[in-house]
Amino acid sequence: MTSQKHRPARRVDPVPDGLESARAKLVYVYLEAADGATVEELAEILAMKKINILSVLNSLSSAGYVERTRSEYIVTN
Numbered sequence: 001m002t003s004q005k006h007r008p009a010r011r012v013d014p015v016p017d018g019l020e021s022a023r024a025k026l027v028y029v030y031l032e033a034a035d036g037a038t039v040e041e042l043a044e045i046l047a048m049k050k051i052n053i054l055s056v057l058n059s060l061s062s063a064g065y066v067e068r069t070r071s072e073y074i075v076t077n
Helices: 022-034 039-046 050-062
Strands: 066-069 072-075
Touching: 022 039, 022 050, 022 072, 039 050, 050 066, 050 072
Parallel strands: none
Antiparallel strands: 066 072
16 A cells, blocks of 8 residues: 555535535545545545546546546545
8 A cells, every 4th residue: 555645534514415426425425535536545445446436536627526636636615
């Protein structure tokens, strides 16, 4: 397991109604709870293939739920 950034715990808002996919909800909730993550972190923590993570992130980004900042993806407010 690679080293992970430890971020302070914070309150997670409800998942937006427009998210129907279980994978999209999982990625969204993790990004919000962790205050952002890289594709590699998401793949490792969520035990998903990178190609699947990228597909979910593309959908979330297109819908305006997340955005990329440098190497991390974060939930848009």
